[in-house]
Amino acid sequence: MPAEADNLPDNLEQMAALVRELRAENAQLRSLLKGMAQQAFGNRSERASVILGDQGQLDLGDLVSTPTVAANDDEAPEDKPVIKRPRAKRGIMALPAHLERVEQVIDPQTLDCPCCAGKLHKIGEDASEALDWVPAIVRVIRTVRPRYACRNCREGVIQAPAPRRAIPGSMVTTSTLAWMATARFAWSIPLNRQLQMLAGQGAILDRALPSRWMRKIAWWLRSLYELQLAYIHAQSRIFCDGTRMPVLEKGRKRTRITQFWAHACDDGPWSGPARPAVAYIHARGRGHAEARQQLAGYRGILQVDGYGAYKALVRKGAEGIVLVFCLAHARRKFVDAYRKSPSPVAAAIIGLIGEVYAIEARVRASNAADRLAARQAETCKVMATIKTQIDDMLPRLSPKSDLAKAMRYTLNHWKGLTLFLEDGRVEVDTNTVERGMRNVAQGRKSSLFAGSEEGARTWAVLASLLQTARLNGLDPYTWLNDVLERIVNEEVMINDLHSLLAWNWRPATDRLEALAA
Numbered sequence: 001m002p003a004e005a006d007n008l009p010d011n012l013e014q015m016a017a018l019v020r021e022l023r024a025e026n027a028q029l030r031s032l033l034k035g036m037a038q039q040a041f042g043n044r045s046e047r048a049s050v051i052l053g054d055q056g057q058l059d060l061g062d063l064v065s066t067p068t069v070a071a072n073d074d075e076a077p078e079d080k081p082v083i084k085r086p087r088a089k090r091g092i093m094a095l096p097a098h099l100e101r102v103e104q105v106i107d108p109q110t111l112d113c114p115c116c117a118g119k120l121h122k123i124g125e126d127a128s129e130a131l132d133w134v135p136a137i138v139r140v141i142r143t144v145r146p147r148y149a150c151r152n153c154r155e156g157v158i159q160a161p162a163p164r165r166a167i168p169g170s171m172v173t174t175s176t177l178a179w180m181a182t183a184r185f186a187w188s189i190p191l192n193r194q195l196q197m198l199a200g201q202g203a204i205l206d207r208a209l210p211s212r213w214m215r216k217i218a219w220w221l222r223s224l225y226e227l228q229l230a231y232i233h234a235q236s237r238i239f240c241d242g243t244r245m246p247v248l249e250k251g252r253k254r255t256r257i258t259q260f261w262a263h264a265c266d267d268g269p270w271s272g273p274a275r276p277a278v279a280y281i282h283a284r285g286r287g288h289a290e291a292r293q294q295l296a297g298y299r300g301i302l303q304v305d306g307y308g309a310y311k312a313l314v315r316k317g318a319e320g321i322v323l324v325f326c327l328a329h330a331r332r333k334f335v336d337a338y339r340k341s342p343s344p345v346a347a348a349i350i351g352l353i354g355e356v357y358a359i360e361a362r363v364r365a366s367n368a369a370d371r372l373a374a375r376q377a378e379t380c381k382v383m384a385t386i387k388t389q390i391d392d393m394l395p396r397l398s399p400k401s402d403l404a405k406a407m408r409y410t411l412n413h414w415k416g417l418t419l420f421l422e423d424g425r426v427e428v429d430t431n432t433v434e435r436g437m438r439n440v441a442q443g444r445k446s447s448l449f450a451g452s453e454e455g456a457r458t459w460a461v462l463a464s465l466l467q468t469a470r471l472n473g474l475d476p477y478t479w480l481n482d483v484l485e486r487i488v489n490e491e492v493m494i495n496d497l498h499s500l501l502a503w504n505w506r507p508a509t510d511r512l513e514a515l516a517a
Contacts (some may be wrong), residue, residue: 178481239433246449276471278436282487325416328429333406368424
């Protein structure tokens with residue numbers, strides 16, 4: 001501990017020890033301050049080009065083509081003719097063909113020839129296209145159901161039944177509910193902001209209504225959500241992650257931190273059978289018991305970060321689960337250590353991990369066997385070099401340094417970090433599920449918290465379905481509007497709900513064409 005200014009030791013050796021202690025403490029505090037400054041003001045990107053400068057060529061997404069210099073560059077270059085190629089036209093082919101085209105013809109002010117005053121005739125035209133936005137139209141659907149009776153009978157009044165609605169007796173259609181849910185849980189526009197947008201159109205609604213409407217929609221879709229979660233758990237390889245979710249406590253003016261767990265699957269990187277899907281689960285806790293309850297009965301590969309609840313899950317008797325860890329999390333620790341205290345060892349390990357990602361980028365979309373062959377031929381050597389450097393350097397580092405902590409984390413998870421070298425289906429990281437967590441993080445940033453635990457469960461149901469629709473390349477509003485209409489109108493029964501899952505869903509026009517064929 002530092003001594004007081006009036007209580008310094010007289011012994012020279014004690015004074016030297018005190019100076020060394022103060023220098024070490026000062027270096028540690030400077031490192032901590034630099035890390036906090038980086039988090040607050042620094043570049044958040046994890047690309048190696050941002051971290052290591054020129055060494056970023058081996059990082060995934062940072063691959064650059066370096067021009068090669070000819071061996072006989074001392075000879076005079078030959079004069080070769082320069083071929084000018086026409087620039088590709090942009091815009092016309094880029095705009096979707098299914099969008100409505102509104103043609104606007106612009107003629108000159110006069111069609112008389114400026115030379116002889118004769119009549120001009122058309123010899124060609126130039127056409128261009130631009131994307132135009134028409135604001136949403138807010139309208140009122142007035143449903144009229146005439147009653148009919150026979151003049152010769154006293155009974156027998158006939159009237160068409162009222163159309164079914166998601167919320168009986170409400171003032172909004174299913175389309176409006178689908179739009180509000182999509183804006184809230186797919187595009188992170190808070191409900192109160194949507195009310196302000198409607199107020200601008202003259203439609204003023206009570207602030208408490210939209211929350212009740214969202215809970216009702218979640219009630220209609222809960223069976224579909226549970227079916228999607230069961231589909232994810234039926235896969236042989238899934239991802240798991242978690243994030244905090246503040247929930248407003250009932251009767252108190254403060255929030256309680258709960259948890260959103262995310263379970264996801266996607267075999268797209270190796271052309272496997274599992275479609276991209278994510279399911280969020282709201283829970284009060286984030287401990288081992290919660291993870292065990294959610295994954296009860298699951299057998300297969302579970303790819304996660306280094307959170308202790310997953311490791312406790314395996315230690316305490318969860319049979320049939322194989323843990324695979326995330327190389328991106330290990331890399332992130334080396335990145336943080338390098339930013340706080342630049343070290344050639346950390347830079348070398350970050351560059352080697354970049355080589356691993358470069359190999360993965362090259363074999364992406366290949367089948368599992370080809371990916372495994374490339375990993376055995378190339379990636380094994382890179383990972384062995386990483387371990388050799390860590391084993392060689394770790395004993396020479398201070399145990400309290402950030403670089404030593406990053407190395408210990410990597411060694412402690414080494415078996416799970418290298419299982420992708422034995423199975424071509426396994427990914428090197430958990431980015432599949434982390435990308436799915438961005439939707440929750442954006443919604444949390446715009447809404448700050450969930451109004452209640454029931455509201456958090458509603459959030460989990462609707463965000464799961466809408467995010468999965470996005471992952472499968474669908475417009476979330478179009479999908480949700482059609483699914484709600486078919487469920488509410490009982491066009492789809494409970495035993496046929498699988499046809500409404502995002503990867504099985506077909507638009508109404510496609511269904512009619514299939515029936516006609």
